[in-house]
Amino acid sequence: MKRQLIMLTAAVSIASSAMAAELKPAVVFDMGGKFDKSFNQGVYEGVEQFRNETGIKYREFEVTNPSQREQAIRKMAQRKSNPVLAIGFAQATALEKVAKDFPETKFSIIDAVVDLPNVQSIVFKEHEGSFLVGLLAAMKSESKAVSFIGGMDIPLIRRFNCGFAQGAKYAVKDIKVISNMTGSTPSAWNDPVKGGELARSQFDRGSDVVFAAAGGTGIGVYQAAKDAGKFAIGVDSNQNHIHPGTMLTSMIKRVNVAAYNTFKGVQDDTWKAGFNVLGLAEGGVAWAYDEHNKALITAEMKAAVDQAKADIIAGKIVVHDYMSDSKCPSL
Amino acid sequence: MSNKTLPAWIDIGVIPLINVCMAFAVSGLVILLIGENPIEAVQYILMGAFGYDEGIGYTLYYTTNFIFTGLAVSIAFHAGLFNIGGEGQAYIGGLGVGLMCLSLDSFMPWWALFPFAIAAGAAFGAAWAFIPAYLQAYRGSHVVITTIMFNFIASALMVYLLVNVLIEPGSMAPQTRSIADAATIPSIKELFAGLGIDISNSPLNISIFLALACCVLMWLLLWHTRLGYAIRMIGFNQNAAIYSGINTKRVIVITMCISGAMAAMVGINEVMGAQERVLLDFVAGAGFTGIAVSLMGRNHPIGIVIASLLFGALYQGGAELSFEVANITSDLVVVIQGLVILFCGALSLMIKPGLEKLFIKLTAAKESADV
Numbered sequence: 208m209k210r211q212l213i214m215l216t217a218a219v220s221i222a223s224s225a226m227a228a229e230l231k232p233a234v235v236f237d238m239g240g241k242f243d244k245s246f247n248q249g250v251y252e253g254v255e256q257f258r259n260e261t262g263i264k265y266r267e268f269e270v271t272n273p274s275q276r277e278q279a280i281r282k283m284a285q286r287k288s289n290p291v292l293a294i295g296f297a298q299a300t301a302l303e304k305v306a307k308d309f310p311e312t313k314f315s316i317i318d319a320v321v322d323l324p325n326v327q328s329i330v331f332k333e334h335e336g337s338f339l340v341g342l343l344a345a346m347k348s349e350s351k352a353v354s355f356i357g358g359m360d361i362p363l364i365r366r367f368n369c370g371f372a373q374g375a376k377y378a379v380k381d382i383k384v385i386s387n388m389t390g391s392t393p394s395a396w397n398d399p400v401k402g403g404e405l406a407r408s409q410f411d412r413g414s415d416v417v418f419a420a421a422g423g424t425g426i427g428v429y430q431a432a433k434d435a436g437k438f439a440i441g442v443d444s445n446q447n448h449i450h451p452g453t454m455l456t457s458m459i460k461r462v463n464v465a466a467y468n469t470f471k472g473v474q475d476d477t478w479k480a481g482f483n484v485l486g487l488a489e490g491g492v493a494w495a496y497d498e499h500n501k502a503l504i505t506a507e508m509k510a511a512v513d514q515a516k517a518d519i520i521a522g523k524i525v526v527h528d529y530m531s532d533s534k535c536p537s538l
Numbered sequence: 539m540s541n542k543t544l545p546a547w548i549d550i551g552v553i554p555l556i557n558v559c560m561a562f563a564v565s566g567l568v569i570l571l572i573g574e575n576p577i578e579a580v581q582y583i584l585m586g587a588f589g590y591d592e593g594i595g596y597t598l599y600y601t602t603n604f605i606f607t608g609l610a611v612s613i614a615f616h617a618g619l620f621n622i623g624g625e626g627q628a629y630i631g632g633l634g635v636g637l638m639c640l641s642l643d644s645f646m647p648w649w650a651l652f653p654f655a656i657a658a659g660a661a662f663g664a665a666w667a668f669i670p671a672y673l674q675a676y677r678g679s680h681v682v683i684t685t686i687m688f689n690f691i692a693s694a695l696m697v698y699l700l701v702n703v704l705i706e707p708g709s710m711a712p713q714t715r716s717i718a719d720a721a722t723i724p725s726i727k728e729l730f731a732g733l734g735i736d737i738s739n740s741p742l743n744i745s746i747f748l749a750l751a752c753c754v755l756m757w758l759l760l761w762h763t764r765l766g767y768a769i770r771m772i773g774f775n776q777n778a779a780i781y782s783g784i785n786t787k788r789v790i791v792i793t794m795c796i797s798g799a800m801a802a803m804v805g806i807n808e809v810m811g812a813q814e815r816v817l818l819d820f821v822a823g824a825g826f827t828g829i830a831v832s833l834m835g836r837n838h839p840i841g842i843v844i845a846s847l848l849f850g851a852l853y854q855g856g857a858e859l860s861f862e863v864a865n866i867t868s869d870l871v872v873v874i875q876g877l878v879i880l881f882c883g884a885l886s887l888m889i890k891p892g893l894e895k896l897f898i899k900l901t902a903a904k905e906s907a908d909v
Contacts, residue, residue, distance in 0.1 A: 238819070240868070268861055269868045272822030274741050274812055275857055278596065281739075282861060296710040297818075319710050360697055361712050362705070391697035392690070393819070530710060 232257070232470045233266040233288035235279045237295035240269045243396060245358075245422030245443055246462060250294050250317065253466030261474065270298075277301035284309040290473045292466060295319070296363065302326065313478055315469040317462060318363070320482065329465045329483045333363070334370030335519055336458045336492030337418070338526045339512050340440050341374025343456055343494065344416040345382050346508045347438055354385035354414035356405050356428050358421035359395040362530050364388065367420040367442075367458070369535035370526055376537050377524070378511065385409050386538065389424050399427025406431035406439075416440065416455060429453065438503070447499040455503055457495040465491070488520045544894055550836055554882060556889055558848065561881040565874040574865055586858020587851035593858065595726065595740025600824075601843075601850030602742070602807045605749040607828025608846055609756050610801035612837040614681075616760060617793040618773040623670060623685025624801040625825025626692030627663040631802020632809045633696065634662030636704075636816035639809065640714060643721035648810075651721050655810055656748075656803070663802025664795035666692065671794030675787040681794070689825070700818060713817035722814045723806070741812035748806060753839035756800075769793050801825060827875075833883040845882075852878065 234254050241251040254265055266288050268279040276298050283291045284305055290313040293302045299319035306314045306323045315327040322328075344353040353375050357364040372384045387405045389395040402424035406417050410431075417432055418440040419425035425442060426449075432439035433453040441447065441457030448454075465485065472478035485491020494512060496504060518524040529535050566576035587597045607624045614621035621627075638658035642651055670684035700712040726742045760766040768789045771779040779786050808820045827849055834848070835841030856871030 267864070271857075271868050271871075272853075273808075273817060273820050274596070274599070274822075278857070279861070299711060300713075300716075360701055362701060362710060391694040533705070533707070 230263055230470075230474055231266070231286075231288045232263065232290055232292070232473065233283040233286075234268075234292040234466070235276070235283065235294060235298065236267065236269045237276075237297055238270055238272075239393060239396060239422075241267070243422055245396060246318075247294060249443055249460070249462030250292070250466040253463035254292070254470060256463065257467050257470040263470075263474070265470070273297075277304055280305045280314075281308070284312045284314075287312075289313055290315055290469060290478065292317070292469050313473055313480070315478075317465055324480055327469070327478065327480050327483055329469070329485065331460050331462075331465075331491050332484065332486030332526075332528070333367050333458075333460060333492060334373070334526045334528050335487045336460065336494065337367045337370030337420075338374035338377070338519065338524075339487075339494045339516060340418055340456055340458045341371035341376075342378040342515055343374075343504070343508055343512055344371070344418060344438070344440060345375035345378035346511060347455055347503070348379070348382065348414075348416050350413050350415045351379065351381070352383040352385065352413040353416045353418070354406075354409035354412075355387070356402060356409070356417060356419045356421055356424070357386070357388040358390075358424055359393060360388040360391055362533065364420055365535065366529040367418075369529040369538060371418050372535065372537040373526055374515070377515070383413065384538065385412055385414050389421050396422035396424060398424045399430070402427035403431040407435065410435050410437055418442070418458070420458070441495070445495040445497065447495050447497055451499040452503070454500055456500055459493045459495050461485070461491055461493070486519075487516055544890070544897055548893065548897065549890075550838075550841065553886070553890060553893065554834060554836075554841075554845075556893075557881040557886060558878060561874075561877040564877050564881075568870070568873060569866070572865055572870070574863055579859055579863065579866065582859045582862050583851070583855030585855075586862075587855035590738070592738035592740050593854055595738065595742040596854040596857075597847070597850045598726075598746055599740060599742040599807070599812060599850070600853040601846045602746045602749045603804050603821075603824040604827055604831045604846035604849050605746075605753065605843060606803040606807070607801050607824050608831035608835060608842040609752055609828075609839065610797045610825075611828045611832035612835070612839075612842060613756065613760065613769065613793060613800065614797040615832060615837045616766075616773045617769045617790060618776065619674070619790065619794060619797075620682050621667070621685055621794065621797050621801075622682055622829065623667060623688045623798070623825070624828045625821055625823070626685070626689035627666045627798040627801040628804035628821045628825050629689075629692045629696055630666040631659040631663030631798070632805030632816060632820060633699070634802065635659040635805035635809045636714060636717075639717045639721055640816075643718040646721060648721050648723050652723065652810075656806060659802040659805045660799035663798040663800070663805075665798070667794045667798025667801075668791065671791040674794070675790040697818065700816065704816060711817070714815045716815045717810065721810075723811050725811070743807065743811035745803070745807040745811050748803065750843070752800065752803065753843060757839045759796075765789070765792065801828070830879040830883055833879075833886065848878070849875070 236247045239247050241247050270276050280301055293316040296319040299321050302316050303321050306326050310325055317329045320328040355368045355371050368386050375382050375384050389401055406428045416438040419428040420442045429439045429450055433450045438455040440455050443460050446457045569576040569579050586593050610624050611621055635655045638655045670681050673679040673684050674681040704714045705712055706715040723743050727737055730737050768784045772786050804824055809816055831845040835845040852875050860866050860868050860871055
């Protein structure tokens with residue numbers, strides 16, 4: 208019996224080391240690059256964590272024009288990389304073409320849906336997380352006005368905006384929600400100067416809590432809020448530590464966990480094709496509560512936000528998704 | 539025979555070649571600095587760009603875009619205008635191509651739609667260039683400033699249209715629905731498949747022949763028509779052109795419109811060919827690369843084809859390089875491209891005086907030897 212057990216363990220360890228040797232993960236970042244201080248960087252952190260923990264190297268490519276998306280994904284598949292992780296809604300069309308040609312390869316895509324038997328689509332319910340921070344913002348606001356600054360004006364960012372507005376209006380019915388987008392080119396993700404300008408003009412219009420879903424542009428927004436003595440809300444990762452006392456909270460979107468889980472899931476053989484929708488219930492989005500913003504969140508606010516979170520998970524509150532019909536009733 | 543100036547073959551052949559070599563030498567130093575082997579890097583670039591059919595396909599696909607934008611910049615250069623708006627004109631031109639294709643693709647096969655798409659793209663691109671041209675000719679606002687600003691306006695307009703108006707319902711990405719298969723122009727792969735030859739998939743399509751045709755048309759226009767003569771005369775000396783009775787304002791507007799229409803042909807390659815839909819940022823810097831292509835190609839169609847091929851190879855080979863070597867990111871590829879532009883554009887005349895002296899010395903030595 209004991210001998211059998213030893214043999215079994217040996218067999219398992221050989222099998223797992225063989226697996227480890229065979230696992231060749233790859234990631235295709237989208238335009239913006241892996242150091243965009245936002246979405247792609249979250250993925251980068253996730254796959255780096257995987258590499259540090261397991262010692263398995265991954266192939267990577269940063270797309271710099273639209274035609275390279277299909278080229279890069281195809282090349283990864285040709286080189287027998289498995290799984291191949293594609294980043295961003297813009298890669299969905301390219302991935303769909305390639306995934307059909309390589310049915311044996313496992314593909315995952317973040318922020319888009321590709322309905323094929325060998326593709327795992329990971330999408331986040333940003334509107335649910337934004338709802339919670341909207342609620343907190345409205346409760347914190349003394350001037351009865353809160354504001355939103357988006358990066359590039361695309362449907363995904365409008366989804367943040369719409370969830371935020373709904374949360375604010377859920378907490379305080381007649382609150383004013385001011386919304387601005389930084390720009391219409393990808394540079395809008397990294398324009399802190401303009402972010403600061405927009406924040407100041409929103410403060411002039413009465414807002415005293417600003418939520419920035421704008422990548423690197425947010426840095427300027429937070430600084431402006433600090434200078435003006437207002438509150439700001441971070442995005443994507445927990446940004447509470449940037450200006451303690453100013454950062455009311457952060458809307459966390461755990462892209463890094465999604466990226467890490469993709470690689471880890473294939474390694475552990477738990478990876479499954481299909482839809483993987485990460486909302487509040489799955490911990491894909493959340494509001495940040497730590498030692499940096501503890502003093503700003505009153506017991507009443509915490510109770511309200513926890514209640515709202517439970518209600519959303521239970522389905523008692525339905526947060527409208529902008530991308531379901533390209534409309535936002537609360538704006 | 540002691541000639542004070544260099545013969546043409548040195549001026550347009552040897553000097554650009556030396557410039558490119560210097561750019562590559564400096565790039566090699568940079569690659570050496572980050573701890574990689576420059577010889578290997580060059581091999582990856584060459585193999586990636588020309589080593590196999592898919593790579594050649596991508597290289598020529600980029601080349602097609604650069605020929606269009608290079609020609610667009612060059613015709614404006616001939617009139618002494620610096621059209622930096624190729625990016626925006628191509629973007630808006632692509633919109634014209636896309637709208638035409640999307641509205642007619644269920645009725646027409648591609649060959650019937652092709653002239654309409656070209657006309658729509660050209661009209662949109664020309665219209666986008668017309669406003670800066672008018673402001674330059676009749677109001678004195680400098681075309682450099684206005685075309686740059688028009689790039690931003692084009693970008694904002696396209697985002698607005700793609701996010702709010704043209705977006706495919708239910709789609710996450712801001713892009714239109716795809717154009718019906720029968721209405722997209724055939725790729726080179728399909729062309730070869732018709733001949734019974736199987737090649738790898740690449741976005742290269744028959745618009746490369748349109749690009750080459752445009753080169754011939756541009757050459758005919760500039761050197762064999764009265765309009766071309768007027769354009770070049772304005773470029774050499776605007777006052778002389780006015781004195782000789784040319785309506786310079788009108789010619790400037792026409793030149794810019796032709797330039798915009800030429801840039802818009804990127805839309806044929808991208809929207810009707812490679813992407814088969816209108817999407818954000820499909821121009822991807824081709825308009826700006828066109829400036830470098832035009833500078834390097836000495837504003838001549840043949841030079842532009844060669845320079846486009848070089849930049850196409852750099853784009854595709856550079857992608858291959860960052861794919862193969864983990865340490866070399868896409869940023870370094872931009873550095874290499876930047877160095878080529880620096881040496882071939884800004885510093886293009888740096889080595890000329892030295893080369894002239896050398897040439898004179900050599901010819902003198904040869905003559906004395908002959909004597």
